[in-house]
Amino acid sequence: MHLIRRGARRPVRQLSALLLAGTVVVGCSPSAAQPQAEGTGHGGISGDAPQTAEPPRAANVPLETTSSRQSGHEVAAGTADAVYNYGPTAMVEDGRTRLWWCSQYGSAPPPGDDILYAEAGSPDGPFTGPGGGAPAAVLSGAPGKFDGVHTCDPSVLRVGGTYYLYYTGAAGDHALGNAIGLATSSDGVHWTRANGGQPILGPSHDVHRANVYGAGQPSAVFLDGWYYLMFTDTTGRAAGWNGAGQFLLRAHDPAFRDGVEALGDNGFSPAAGTAAPRQRSVVDGFSADLAWVGALDAFAIAHETAGGTTVTFWDRGFTMQPYAPLVIPGAWKEGPGLVRRPDGHTPTSVTDPCGTVALDVVRATRIGGAGAPTGLAHFGLDVHGAGGCSSRSRTTATFDGVAMPSPDRTIDLFRRGERIRIDRRSVAGALAGEVVDRPLPQVGELPVKTRLRSGATVVHTAGRGYGIVLDGVRYGLPDTSIVELNGSGVLEIDQRQWDAAAPGLPLGG
Numbered sequence: 001m002h003l004i005r006r007g008a009r010r011p012v013r014q015l016s017a018l019l020l021a022g023t024v025v026v027g028c029s030p031s032a033a034q035p036q037a038e039g040t041g042h043g044g045i046s047g048d049a050p051q052t053a054e055p056p057r058a059a060n061v062p063l064e065t066t067s068s069r070q071s072g073h074e075v076a077a078g079t080a081d082a083v084y085n086y087g088p089t090a091m092v093e094d095g096r097t098r099l100w101w102c103s104q105y106g107s108a109p110p111p112g113d114d115i116l117y118a119e120a121g122s123p124d125g126p127f128t129g130p131g132g133g134a135p136a137a138v139l140s141g142a143p144g145k146f147d148g149v150h151t152c153d154p155s156v157l158r159v160g161g162t163y164y165l166y167y168t169g170a171a172g173d174h175a176l177g178n179a180i181g182l183a184t185s186s187d188g189v190h191w192t193r194a195n196g197g198q199p200i201l202g203p204s205h206d207v208h209r210a211n212v213y214g215a216g217q218p219s220a221v222f223l224d225g226w227y228y229l230m231f232t233d234t235t236g237r238a239a240g241w242n243g244a245g246q247f248l249l250r251a252h253d254p255a256f257r258d259g260v261e262a263l264g265d266n267g268f269s270p271a272a273g274t275a276a277p278r279q280r281s282v283v284d285g286f287s288a289d290l291a292w293v294g295a296l297d298a299f300a301i302a303h304e305t306a307g308g309t310t311v312t313f314w315d316r317g318f319t320m321q322p323y324a325p326l327v328i329p330g331a332w333k334e335g336p337g338l339v340r341r342p343d344g345h346t347p348t349s350v351t352d353p354c355g356t357v358a359l360d361v362v363r364a365t366r367i368g369g370a371g372a373p374t375g376l377a378h379f380g381l382d383v384h385g386a387g388g389c390s391s392r393s394r395t396t397a398t399f400d401g402v403a404m405p406s407p408d409r410t411i412d413l414f415r416r417g418e419r420i421r422i423d424r425r426s427v428a429g430a431l432a433g434e435v436v437d438r439p440l441p442q443v444g445e446l447p448v449k450t451r452l453r454s455g456a457t458v459v460h461t462a463g464r465g466y467g468i469v470l471d472g473v474r475y476g477l478p479d480t481s482i483v484e485l486n487g488s489g490v491l492e493i494d495q496r497q498w499d500a501a502a503p504g505l506p507l508g509g
Contacts, residue, residue, distance in 0.1 A: 054393055057315065060324045064384045070330050071378040075125030075362065078103040078116050079134040084372035085116075086364040087153045087217070087287065088337035090123060091188075092347050092434070097123050097339065098188060099362065100138070100165070101376065102152040108137035112149035115139040115167060117189055123339050123360055123378040130189055139167065139183060139191050146171055146179050146199045153287070155219045156188065157227075158342035160508045161430055161481025163188045164254050166229065168216030169199065176203050178214035180231060182255055195255050201274040203235040211243030217335070219290040221299070221344030223316075224416075225476070225506045226250045228344075230290045230301070236278025245281030246288050246301065248318065249274060267317050283312055287335025292345045295357050295388030297397040298322050300346070302336045302361055309336045309361050309379065328361055328381055334373035336361035339380070341401075343433040343509055348402055350436050354389035358382055389442055392417070399443055401433030401509065410451075411435070415505050418449040420475075426485045427452065431477075431507045452507075455487045461498040466490075474501035478508030 076099055077085050088101035098119045108114045118127035118135035129136040141149045147169025155166045163185040170177045179199035183191040194200075203214040217232040228250045234243030248263040249256060249271070262271040264279040285303035293300050298313045308329040315322050328336075339360035341347050349356040360380030364373035388398035396417040406412040406421055411428035413420045422428040429435050450470040458477065460466050466477040468488075483490060 054391060057320065057322050059320050059322060061322060062324045063326055063386075065326055065381045066384060067380075067382040068329065069378075069380050071124045073125075073377065074365075074375050075120070075123065075378050076101065076118055076127035076135065076376045077374065078105060081106045082116070082135075083368050083370040084374045085376050086334040086373035088362045088376060089155045089219075089289070090337045090339045090360075090362050091156055091158070091342055092339060093158070093342050094429075096121060097127075098156075099127050099337075099376075100154040100156055100188075101337070102154070103135075103137075105137045108140045110141045110143055110149055112141045113152040114141075115151050115154045115165070123362060123380070125378070136189065138189055139165065141169075142193065142197060145169075145193075145197050147181050148172070151181075153217045155289075157220050157222050157344055158188070159222050159254070160478035161186060162254075162479050164220065164227075165191055166200075166218040166220045168218065170216075175212040176205075176208075176214040176235065178216040179203070180215055180218045180229075195257070200256050201229070201231065201249070204233055204237070204275050204278050205235050206237035206277050207235055207239070209234055209239070209241070209243050213243060217287050219288065221290050221292050222509050223292050223343070223345070225252055225509055227252070227254050227256070228290065228299075229256065230282070230288065232286055232288075233278050236281065238278050238281045240281075240284055244284050244286055245278070246283045246285060246303075247278045247281060249276075263318055267319060282314060282318060285335075289336055289338045289361075290344070291338045291340050292343075293357055293359075294345055294348070294400055295354060295386040295394075295398045296323065296383070297388075297394055300338070300359065302328075302338050302359075304332050304335055304363075308332060309363065311359060326359075326381075326383070328359065328379050330379045331365040331377075332363050333367055333375070334364040336363040341434045343401060345401065345433050347434060348399075348436060348440075350438065350440065353440055354395070354398055354442055355386050356382055356384055357386050395442065399440075402440075403428040403432035403435045404439050405437070406439070412439075412448070413507070414443060414446070415507060417446075418505060419443070419446045420470075420507065421448045421451040423452065423454045424486055427482045430481045430485060433509070452486070457491050458483055458488050459491045459493050459498070461493055461495055464495060464498050467498070467501075468507070469501050470504075472502055473504035474498070475504040476506035476508070478506070 082103045091098045114137040116135040117138045120127045148171040150170040153168040165183040169181045179202040182194040211234040213234045215233040219230045221228040239245035261268040288303035312325045313323040365375040368374035389395045399414040403413045467474045
């Protein structure tokens with residue numbers, strides 16, 4: 001949705017054996033907002049080996065970059081009367097690049113911003129709708145709701161079998177009308193509004209400025225069982241004079257209904273809710289995008305500056321900046337969408353997973369006939385010398401959430417330094433951030449911690465979520481998506497039985 005900048009008037013729209021017995025329930029339907037079951041802290045890549053203390057990280061380390069690239073042509077656009085195209089989110093999944101962005105179709109009532117969807121074999125496009133046709137309008141305004149006219153600025157994750165779409169919604173062009181909503185899907189195309197159709201986050205109203213955009217432009221990442229949400233709030237206490245700034249919340253609940261933590265000067269701390277005062281901004285900008293870069297063990301924030309897309313880096317706790325900023329050059333007219341895997345992490349290099357990171361963005365490059373950004377194109381570069389295997393903890397971060405073929409025709413999932421062998425590829429695909437097509441030798445010596453066999457029973461406890469007990473350890477599951485994929489049933493147990501199993505990692509992140 002357009003922001004008001006420099007006094008210009010713009011439309012609002014842009015800114016095992018189980019431990020205990022119970023009753024088996026087969027074919028339990030997925031829950032779209034089931035909190036992630038918590039696991040233990042980070043482990044080393046050597047599994048249970050004792051860990052030595054890591055030395056303090058250096059700050060602002062320069063990164064070597066090569067292979068600057070751009071598509072040279074527009075890669076995606078709505079058809080017919082779609083006169084603007086901007087604010088994309090890009091996901092690499094199952095050998096294709098999936099793209100959602102902000103546009104407008106007259107054929108998708110009500111009149112206002114719509115979220116379009118298309119896919120291609122690579123970020124260079126061309127992007128077409130499902131089945132090869134025109135890009136499809138997959139979310140439009142809901143008359144009478146907070147997003148009654150505009151839906152824009154998508155950010156999409158997949159955790160387990162559930163897709164989460166965070167977006168800006170507005171009922172019109174009135175002051176401070178923008179807020180952030182959430183929708184869920186089983187395929188990324190057909191969406192259902194979550195949280196009863198109400199916004200999950202609105203303006204904090206800490207300070208009212210000339211820029212009356214409000215709250216929006218979300219970007220979400222899933223890491224270590226936490227949903228991280230970065231967003232604009234022109235009323236935030238720590239925003240700039242013009243409303244610029246990016247704020248961060250995190251929660252284990254994708255809808256941010258409880259257990260919310262806000263980023264402040266001393267890191268993340270519990271907050272009363274999503275309207276807590278915005279005490280700290282992590283970048284001076286609008287329409288930014290967030291990703292986790294495993295090989296760098298750092299968050300990356302992409303935002304537009306004079307020379308192109310600037311990428312700034314923060315460590316896991318947002319306490320220091322381990323790398324100097326870099327710039328992906330080229331034309332731009334609105335915020336970028338980083339090319340990410342389903343959990344919001346950057347994809348793994350299969351040729352040099354420890355040393356090379358591909359940073360790619362899709363962004364609008366020109367102003368169209370409606371006076372709004374359009375001309376989506378792909379730009380990118382490679383970071384070299386990442387040092388992703390320079391220590392046990394760095395190797396753990398590099399391969400976290402990656403699955404790959406094992407020697408005995410199963411799939412190995414690497415999660416926080418543990419190797420979990422999984423019988424079915426489809427199950428590994430649901431639990432992993434990405435599946436690579438060949439074994440990567442850098443983790444070849446890590447022993448198998450446990451095995452998830454076909455038909456293994458999933459356990460559920462009200463208020464605790466879903467899990468699976470393997471070798472006496474209870475591993476958390478993000479939802480029930482693997483029940484059918486693995487040929488499993490669901491065993492209802494009470495909280496005492498749940499707690500009797502040793503807690504393990506959340507397999508979905």
